[in-house]
Amino acid sequence: MKLLKFIPFLLLVLAGCTQDPQPSPNIVFIFTDDHTARALSAYGSVVNKTPNLDRIADEGMRFTQCLVTNSICAPSRAVILTGKHSHLNGQLTNGNRFDGAQQTFPKLLQAAGYQTSMIGKWHLQSEPTGFDYWQVLIGQGPYYNPRFLVPGDTVQIEGYTTNIITDLALNWLETQRDPEKPFMLMYQHKAPHREWHPGPDHFELYADENIPEPANLFDDYSNRASPAAEQGMTIARHLNVEDLKLAPPRSMNEEQAAEWEKVYGPRNDEFHEANLEGDDLTRWKYQRYVKEYLRTVAGVDDNVGRMLDYLEEKNLDENTVVIYSSDQGWYIGEHGWYDKRWMYEESLVAPLLVRWPGNVQPGSVNHAMVSNLDFAATFLDLAGVSIPGDMQGKSLKPLFLGETPEDWRTSHYYQYYEYPGYHCVERHYGVRTDRYKLIHFYNREEWELFDLEADPMEMNSVYDDPAYSETQTKLKEELRRLREFYAVPDDERPTGPCIPNERGAPTPRQ
Ligand code: CA
Secondary structure (H helix, E strand, O other): OHHHHHHHHHHHHHHHHHOOOOOOOEEEEEEEEEOOHHHOOOHOOOOOOOOOHHHHHHHOOOEEEEEOOOHHHHHHHHHHOOOOHHHHHOOOOOOOOOOOOOHHHHHHHHHOEEEEEEEEOOOOOOOOOOOEEEEEEEOOOOOEOOEEEOOEEEEEEEOOOHHHHHHHHHHHHHHHOOOOOEEEEEEEEOOOOOEEEEEOOHHHOOOOOOOOOOOOOOOOOOOOOOOHHHOOOOOOOOOOOOHHOOOOOOOOOOHHHHHHHHHOOOOOHHHHHHHOHHHHEEEEHHHHHHHHHHHHHHHHHHHHHHHHHHHHHHOOOOOOEEEOOOOOOOOOOOOHHHOOOOOOOOHHHHEEEEEEOOOOOOOOOOOOOOHHHHHHHHHHHHOOOOOOOOOOOOOOOOOOOOOOOOOOOOEEEEOOOOOEEEEEOOOEEEEEEEEEEEEEEEEEEEEEEEOOOOOOOOOOOOOOOOHHHHHHHHHHHHHHHHHHHHHOOOOOOOOOOOOOOOOOOOOOOO
């Protein structure tokens, strides 16, 4: 009799043992090139709306401090693939060729039984490794009629690149996905990279609007070390005609102005529009530039909506981790700039959004200091694959689940190497904590120290301020510790002419 009483319990235990374990989640990594969080409405953008990207944040988690280790395109991609800083993965600058023979997270996922796919912008010179399927833009790729590299061949497709990359990704999911395996799809856009060609749906977007200017559009770079004033990435002086798609109105001398009056009559508003100079001309360029940039972002947003809709239609959304990020931040006029490279906040911080139904709390915000260095370890952890000891990042899976470890990092190491190079940004390394940032321009032996609480826009270095001497000492010690922890070698200190990207110079291809 006693045994009979036990039978229902035994059956329950057996049922529990034979139940399928939680299936490994699929991973869709949505990645863009040069998308600043300041042009994402989930981050409170004042210049645009991104309703589809916001869906990921609304249904998932938004990270406010995803800090890159080296704010430039190919190096960021290499950090993501390897989980190692640039000095260990070999991709110090865009000029290096990625060593695809080294350990990467796609290879490890593939070995663990994941179906892996890479579609869109790759930008690492060598061919992708670790993927069951890949179709990638050649180099930077154009905005229209792109040619793709596929194993052993190239194919050209007519149309707008952002739409086409989505078509290819959806087609792969529809026709090539193996339903017996979990998948990891890297769905990577060229947009909103320079030279910002919008798609046909967005030519007129913002046509009748004035986009707000950042408060430091006319930064004079005083109260800082010398490099910020000596770069080649200002909206005022360094955007070229190809960027602006229109020759800027030229300021007229008195003789030209008199000629204008002979033809058009007395000087009026039209005269002033045709005769822009100084700050007015910079404002004109800012509007031209930022509208084109935001139009390409709108193309990304629409297409991310297509991807999310597809996952829902196919009931793939429930067991798929959708992650959105970009290879670095970007300047939309802050400090008077476009481009990236600096350790200053706008280019240091990348957007990071994560949706994982049933696991990530919808609408949550995470302020922990995370990094693109962590992505590889995170993907492996999500898949239940052990994280190799030589990866330098940490898994974000506990953070996704709302459990930030108590010993989570409180400082971040950064280093930028591409000098001499486009835009003349000096090599620098530094440490960022929650409140402070110490930067060493080691080629010039110059330093900057910012108190981000008192000076969030980083307009005033307090490196020489005696009130911060103790802070400076502590940060230098932390910087030394991080360099040792990450095994950073002393860098060379190259000199030579940089490429300022003046009008008429070759168009940069970063
Ligand atoms: Ca980039």
